[in-house]
Amino acid sequence: MAEKIIRAVRGTRDLLPPETELWNHVESTARRIFTRYNFGEIRTPIFEDTQLFARGVGEETDIVSKEMYTWEDRSRAQSEKAQSLTLRPENTAGVVRAYIEHQLGESGLLQKLYYIGPQFRRERPQKGRYRQFFQIGAEVMGPQSAGSESPLRDAEMLEMLTSLLDELAITGWTLNINSVGSASDRPLYVEALRKALQPVIGRMCVDCQRRAETNPLRVLDCKVPEDQPVIETLPRIADSLDDASKAHFAAVCAALDICGVPYQRNHRLVRGLDYYTRTTFEFTHGGLGAQNALLGGGRYDGLSEMLGGPKAPGIGFAIGADRLVLTLQAQQAEQASLPPDLADAYLAPMGVVLDAPALSLARELRRAGLRIDLGDGSFRLKKSFETGNKLARQIILFGEDEQQSGIFTVKNFANGEQTKVAREHLVTALKSIEK
């Protein structure tokens, strides 16, 4: 009776070579760019106290109210309390928690932190949407005296993101920006919006009727064509901003203009997390289908205080790494396919008695920095050639003759050239092949 096979659970997936190479490329590029802007890496736990997300992200958001993986962590001793824990659905709350916990603001400096890691939301899987997905994000926060509230921080972050996308050669993106108001003027706007919706909501789609109750801001996001004329008549966030927020947003836009960063002001752009204030933004890409948001973010000037910390305004973003990779794959598919990723050489022992000596030679070559695929002495020579041709650029024959003479036969798969190389010259000879 065969055992039933166990498969990856719904919404999770294995990333395999050669795709993982693209992931590494994306991640290392992000690290390089972030370093250039003087960011440092932070790694926070993948699970946290449930309260962190309830208070930070917002009890009423979809993420907290229906998408979190939450469980009761049982107590194992009388002294230990049971605790509700949650797999992180996003990383900003965790970073801010760490900022507070380690009193990073006490340095008086701006904290510029980036992270790369898995996040978890229990959503219906779809293209570009998984239950375990990966985000690459960064946060800039600190005491006001460090300049954390400056519009320059917003503009610098957006400029950095366009540089990252350029570095990855991602084309065809659109940057939308908006200001959703400060912690004090946003509630006023939401109230005004509720009021304005009351007489017209009956004519809108069912989703909007629900949103009008739960989260009126999301009505602005509605894509139903029939609702558009109604939405146009609703008050705009921009009109209810206080003077400071207006000036802040204008300064962000002005800095972007001077840098030549292309963007679209979108007064209907809202975010799904409660902590966002003032500047919000989103980069979208047409090739992604329904899940077209490549990355999103914004300011969260009050988040630290919501979590019991000191005043520490900040701004951050999260890139959907899965979507970034999808976009790159789509772009690569349009272009010529990439050459296969091959080892420098395939070392073919000819006979099992040569297996161990071959391992010793492979060790020598690998320690010299060469990428070597070691074959198997039980293979017939033809099989060694066939296998080597799939895995490497050249093949080293290691038979009795070579063992005796210390002179190896090296054949280049690309041009068929075969040479005899003494062991002490092998490294140089193997490295000289063009890639």
Added chain:
RNA sequence: GCGGUUAUAGUUCAGUGGCAGAACGCCGGUCUGUGGCACCGGAUGUCGUGGGUUCGACCCCCACUAGCCGCCCCA
């Protein structure tokens, strides 16, 4: 959470109420220290899972599971 759609060999996919198929890949041979090419041969599989209808189901029906697409949401 809702709607649509799909599930057959390692992969991409045909297929018919009555013996399970192709291409590519894989393994072997022609070819015993020389690959790609060619020719010859071979193995594929609970036809997603579980029920039902039927003399008989890969095919029809139901349920479930999973993928994809859309809604929702967001990265």
